[in-house]
Amino acid sequence: MRLELKGLTKKFGSFTADDDIDLVVEPGQIHAVLGENGAGKSTLMNMLYGILTPTSGEILIDGEPVSFSGPGDAIAAGIGMVHQHFKLVGPFSVADNVQLGREHTRGAGVLSARAARKAVLDVSEQYGLRLDPDAVCEDLPVGVQQRVEIVKALSGPKTELLILDEPTAVLTPAEITELLQIMRNLAQAGTSILFISHKLKEVQAVADKITVIRRGKVVAELAPTASESEMASAMVGRAVSLQVDKTPAVPGEPRLEVKDLTVVSDAGVKVLDALELTVNGGEIVGLAGVEGNGQTELARAILGLLKPDSGYIAIDGRDAHGRGPARRIADGLGYIPEDRGRDGLVSEFSVAENIVLNQYKDEPYSKRGVVDSGAVHKRAVDSIAEFDIRTQSPDESASSLSGGNQQKVIIAREFSRPRRFLVAAQPTRGVDVGATEFIHSRLIAERDTGTGVLLISSELDEIYALADRIAVIYNGRIVGEVAPDTPREVIGRLMVGAAGAPATTEPLNTEPLNDEDTDGGDR
């Protein structure tokens, strides 16, 4: 399929999210779309997939103008889409999920259970996407759920163009390598791919062509040979430092002490297993690990959202036992949650309300129990400017913000008050390079004021950039604490629970994306 966009424009009220976009995707081409948070990438893809109606402009498929009144039309025209946030129904099987939604698809028809299983197996075989059609989706690792989304997108009547909107944001390094290979295979077989990512190494690794959009306009077309800094500055419109400067840490008193912490899941599995960890004031401890090894539970237990079965947590020297999240926050705990939808934002609240979410009862936002809306508004206006949150107004609902800008709202909230200890879980997930630079330098500034920081990140690059000490978590235990100059292979082996194994038997990732990533890194 040859896809051509001519002057595609989308306005929300008086705001122009996409402005006169021209773009051509040739058959079998992997075309990356890069841009800052809020640049208009998802809006553009949603128009292409029939979710949004363009305000003006044309979409042409093989030279013919098309008009979609819903995703069903786009699917029937040969377009498949994998969204930024998974849309699978957890308790359903893989086959059921692939089948789901087809009832509205013109020309695709409803499949019988047998036909749905067969569709999964056929697509799996055709593209080398291994999947068990009978597996229950919520039991599958994230990378496999992603594969289900791709198979679903490819199982339309004749999918020839696949839209992947930040498909790697939640994947492990090995899963990312696998996905990039799947993309190459698909392209080789003739499928065109539109690929959105904030991870520049991935873009370099797979893209045939790169279009950069900024504030809704195409600002550059780059060759795949473009360097990371060329891509970054085209996106942001200024030079971006991809490396943060920091001086050595000066650790002080313990700010987090975790001893013998055990959490058993409802299914009877020890998700945290006698975990021991200390973070001192004035240092950043990076918690490295493949997602799903207890990081989420550790963060939630520190905040008081998850009750441990046994063990001890102290925040700033105070036993946290019996203290709920609100009291821990009052004690000086800060929290940037990994799941902004669940723990970070109230999406129907305004941007301003979200910025003061855990502070609105305090001075100056409340006086004698009454919220001072002027003070809240002023604080929101200041934060929007300081953190470059792209929103039309502080009163806009948080749900209308782009994914990366939602993350900036949380960051603005958590960086605004003095803290003794901060848990930063995936702080730059979905965030563009400019904002990543900013968040990284703020985390270091926090450390330099004496705050203890536990950085939980699935990105080894991020851990290396920031951590003064690296703790590796595997199966709910800290299996190693190492210095920040420890080679990737060593950390990679710890991450897969194979500390003693020779390097050759436990590759973290078999296909490095570039020469620097000798173990296949996390990008």
Ligand SMILES: Nc1ncnc2c1ncn2[C@@H]1O[C@H](COP(=O)(O)OP(=O)(O)OP(=O)(O)O)[C@@H](O)[C@H]1O
């Ligand atoms: N339904 C809507 N109503 C009002 N504004 C919207 C709506 N949907 C998107 N926007 C605005 O359009 C702009 C573009 O958003 P979009 O989600 O396309 O950005 P993006 O480039 O995908 O960003 P990110 O990298 O953060 O995902 C944002 O400023 C967003 O606030």
